[in-house]
Amino acid sequence: MGLIDALEQGAKLTREEWRHVLTKRNKEIADVVFQKASAVRDHVYGKKIYIRGLIEFTNYCKNDCYYCGIRRSAGASRYRLSKEEILSCCESGYAYGFRTFVLQGGEDPYFTEDRMEDLIRAVKSEFPDCALTLSVGEKSEKAYRKFREAGADRYLLRHETANREHYKRLHPSAQTLEHRMSCLAALKRLGFQTGAGFMVGSPYQTTECFIDDLQFLQEFRPEMVGIGPFIPHHDTPFAGEEAGSVELTLYLLALVRLMLPCVLLPATTALGTASENGTMKGILAGANVVMPNLSPQNVRGKYLLYDNKRNTGLEAGESLALLKEAVSTIGY
Ligand code: SAM
Numbered sequence: 031m032g033l034i035d036a037l038e039q040g041a042k043l044t045r046e047e048w049r050h051v052l053t054k055r056n057k058e059i060a061d062v063v064f065q066k067a068s069a070v071r072d073h074v075y076g077k078k079i080y081i082r083g084l085i086e087f088t089n090y091c092k093n094d095c096y097y098c099g100i101r102r103s104a105g106a107s108r109y110r111l112s113k114e115e116i117l118s119c120c121e122s123g124y125a126y127g128f129r130t131f132v133l134q135g136g137e138d139p140y141f142t143e144d145r146m147e148d149l150i151r152a153v154k155s156e157f158p159d160c161a162l163t164l165s166v167g168e169k170s171e172k173a174y175r176k177f178r179e180a181g182a183d184r185y186l187l188r189h190e191t192a193n194r195e196h197y198k199r200l201h202p203s204a205q206t207l208e209h210r211m212s213c214l215a216a217l218k219r220l221g222f223q224t225g226a227g228f229m230v231g232s233p234y235q236t237t238e239c240f241i242d243d244l245q246f247l248q249e250f251r252p253e254m255v256g257i258g259p260f261i262p263h264h265d266t267p268f269a270g271e272e273a274g275s276v277e278l279t280l281y282l283l284a285l286v287r288l289m290l291p292c293v294l295l296p297a298t299t300a301l302g303t304a305s306e307n308g309t310m311k312g313i314l315a316g317a318n319v320v321m322p323n324l325s326p327q328n329v330r331g332k333y334l335l336y337d338n339k340r341n342t343g344l345e346a347g348e349s350l351a352l353l354k355e356a357v358s359t360i361g362y
Contacts, residue, residue: 067316091136099263154181225254231274258300287316
């Protein structure tokens with residue numbers, strides 16, 4: 031546990047040390063790491079779990095990421111929400127107690143800089159006491175500045191993998207790790223609370239990739255980190271690949287919590303999909319954010335990044351009540 035303690039005290043582990051931490055994992059070690067990570071989270075945040083209302087407002091995407099069910103080449107049934115529909119999602123979320131909205135979507139050319147700016151201003155003026163998080167992919171610094179000036183507070187842009195060779199095997203050549211990283215740097219420069227992150231168990235991922243990811247996160251120090259298991263989607267080049275391990279995902283969440291004590295760390299939908307009690311397991315491993323879905327029921331079945339994506343079929347208020355109950359049974 032020496033290396034885990036060192037990590038908790040802010041040490042930068044060498045590659046060799048990370049390799050040791052990642053490859054010597056067993057249930058006993060993982061349980062201790064989960065307990066330590068939970069204690070760190072409790073120390074920083076107490077017993078509070080933060081909720082963010084997720085609005086998946088478009089599944090059109092110009093990109094063709096090999097893993098993603100809404101990639102350009104997939105036969106997804108496409109939709110985009112109108113500004114009025116988005117505001118109405120916020121309104122019902124607000125009534126349930128949500129004070130952060132996350133607008134997430136594919137890279138949809140319909141949502142130009144100007145349309146996004148208008149949307150951001152509308153949400154921020156109707157809900158001035160709410161934080162607004164965007165997750166709409168790679169844009170120019172000029173566009174990010176516009177979004178920031180319009181009032182957006184946070185931006186989620188997973189780096190996906192910090193290993194250049196791995197990045198090339200997950201994306202067509204038009205998409206590069208350099209560009210993804212330059213977007214993250216711009217977001218930080220502009221004062222967004224910035225979220226990076228990666229999938230666990232994506233094809234061709236090795237221990238060396240995880241070391242690159244962890245070292246990158248330690249350097250970049252994002253305010254938020256999204257980590258979830260890769261889950262295959264039937265209409266992508268990775269249809270036949272295996273899903274990522276839930277246990278390894280939990281272990282990585284815990285390591286990130288130890289390394290970045292104040293980080294906002296969601297128990298992701300993919301984790302909740304891959305394991306029945308995934309959300310609770312995530313919290314017990316150090317996560318402190320959950321993102322219930324506020325999208326209208328009629329489009330929820332269309333934002334399918336992977337197969338069997340969890341959809342409780344409940345409206346937001348009901349699922350929030352169940353979530354609160356489940357979280358309180360584990361003491362949060
Ligand atoms: N377009 C925006 C972007 O690129 O950041 C946001 C939407 S994108 C679909 C959100 C995240 O979903 C990606 O960053 C990726 O990590 C995750 N994702 C996509 N396909 C997935 C899959 N098959 N399994 C698990 N996560 C997946």
